[in-house]
Amino acid sequence: MRSRTRTPARPRPLHAAALAAALLGLLLPLFALGPPAQAAPAAPAGFRVENGRLLERSGNDFVMRGVNHAHTWYPNQIGALAHIKAKGANTVRVVLSSGDRWTRNDTADVANVVAQCKRNRLICVLEVHDTTGYGEQSGAVTLARAADYWIGVQSALTGQEDHVIVNIGNEPYGNNAYAGWTADTKAAIQKLRAAGFDHTLMVDAPNWGQDWAFTMRDNAASVFAADPDANTVFSIHMYGVFDTAAEVSDYLNRFVAAKLPLVVGEFGHDHSDGNPDEDAILATAQRLGIGYLGWSWSGNGGGVEYLDMVTGFDPNQLTGWGQRLFNGANGIAATAKEAAVYSGSGGDTTPPTAPGTPTASGVTSSSATLTWAAATDATGVTGYDVVRVSGTAESGATTTTGTSTTLTGLTPATSYTFAVYARDAAGNRSPRSGTVTLTTASGGSTAACAVGYRVTGEWSGGFQGELVLRNTGTSAINGWTLRWAFAGGQRVSHLWGGTATQAGADVTVTAASYTANIPAAGSVTLGFTATRGSTNPAPTAFTLNGASCASS
Structure with a gap:
C-alpha cells in the first residue's frame, strides 16, 4: 500500500500538439458514450401523465366522460353505478367522507365501491368531500386530514392503480385564505407518495373549485413538479364563474398550452351563483380532448335539485340536464370510450343475445307498457334500450334495467313501432329484437286548456321557444303535467317554469311550485332552449294531465 503522504513524481512538460492529442484521447470515450446516464423514473403502476395527457x-389516451355520484349520502344507491354505465359513461366520481362532517366510509365500503366500479367497467375517481370550502365553511377539514384518511383506507386501494384515481379533497378552499392552496396541495401529494400511493392523484382548485383568483392555474406547474411521480391531474369545477364561452375556452386552453393535465371535475347547466355555459364546456372539452364529470346523478338538495340528472335515482326518469349531458351534442353517449383496461386485449367483445319481441299492454291515448323476454350474456345484461322504429330509421332511446317499461307522452290516435336492444357491462349491444306496432287511443277526453307555442329566436343548431298554458275552464288547475312530441329531432336543453324530461321525441314537463296553480281564465308562461336540425316544425298536439289540450 502506498502512503497517502507520498509526493507524486513531477510530470514532464508536453508540447502544445502533444498536449492536444492527449486531451483528445481522454475526451473521445466520453463523446462516444454521450451524457452521463441518469436513472429513469419507475413506470407508474396504472394510469400515468405524459406530456400533459392522462x-x-x-x-392509450384516456378521456373521462362521466358523472358524480353522492355515495356517502346515499350508500344504499350503489346500484346507480350500473345505471350510470348503461347511459354510456366511462368514469364515475364517487363522493366519500373522512368522517369529519359525514359518516366515514370505511375500508370495507371503499373496497366495495371499487369492486362495483370494476364490475360495471367504470374508472373510479374517489374524492373526500369533507375538505369542501375549508377556510370559509364551518367544519371543513384540511388536505392534510384528507391525506390521513386515504392512508387509513389504503389497503382497499393498493393494486387498483389501473382502475382508481385518488382525488385528494373536494374544493379544498373556499374564498378565504385560499393562497395556502399551493403549499397545502404539494404537502398532501408528497404525504401520499411517501406512504406508498402509486395512483394518479387528482387535485381540485380552491375558491369552491372554481379558481376565480387563478391560484391553481398560476401555480399548477410548481405543484406538478412537486409530485415525485409526476402523476398529478388538476380539476376545475365550472359553475357560475364560467358563464361565457370565452372564459371556458381561455381557462382550458391555458392548461393545454402549458402541457398540464386538466379535467372538468364538476359542472352543471345552472347554478345559484350564475348560469354556466354548459354547451361551451362540453364543446371545448371535446375539442381539446379534456375529460369532464357532470354534477350529479341524483339526490341533490339545498336548492340545487335542478342539478339531478335523473329523478329519484330512477334511470328511466332523465331530467332535462340529464338528457343534455348524456344524449346531447358532445355528450357522454356520443363521445365516451371505455377504458382499455376493460375493453382492450382480452376484454369482453361478445354482445348479449337479442331480447324477446316486446308485447304491448295498457295502451291509452298517451302511454303504453312494453314487456319482453330477457336477453342472456356471459357477464350479465346491465340494461335495455327501447327505440322507436320508422322504416329503417330509429329514434329515441328509453333505457331501463328491467324487462318492461311504460312509455309516456305518446300522441293520441297515432301508430308507433318499437324494438328493444340489450347491453352488457362492457357496453356491447345486442342484435335488435323483433318489433311491435301499437296504435294509441283517440283520447276522447279533452282538458279545459289551450297551449300557445311559438319560437322566439333561432340560431344555427338551436332555438328558444315559449309556451303559454291557458286554463279555459271555470275552476283552477292545481298541479299539472304537459306533454308533446317534437317531429324534427329537437331536444330541450333547458326549461324554466317547470321540469322537463325527454325520451326520444316525447317531452314531459311537470309544473314548478310557482306555476303549478293556474286560476280559471288564467295562464302561465314557460320558456325553453333546445337544439334542432335543419328544420324546426312546431308540435301539433299537447296533453295536459293525460287529456288532449287545444292549440292556440
Missing part, C-alpha cells in the same frame, strides 16, 4: 398503462 394515459392508461396500455399507453
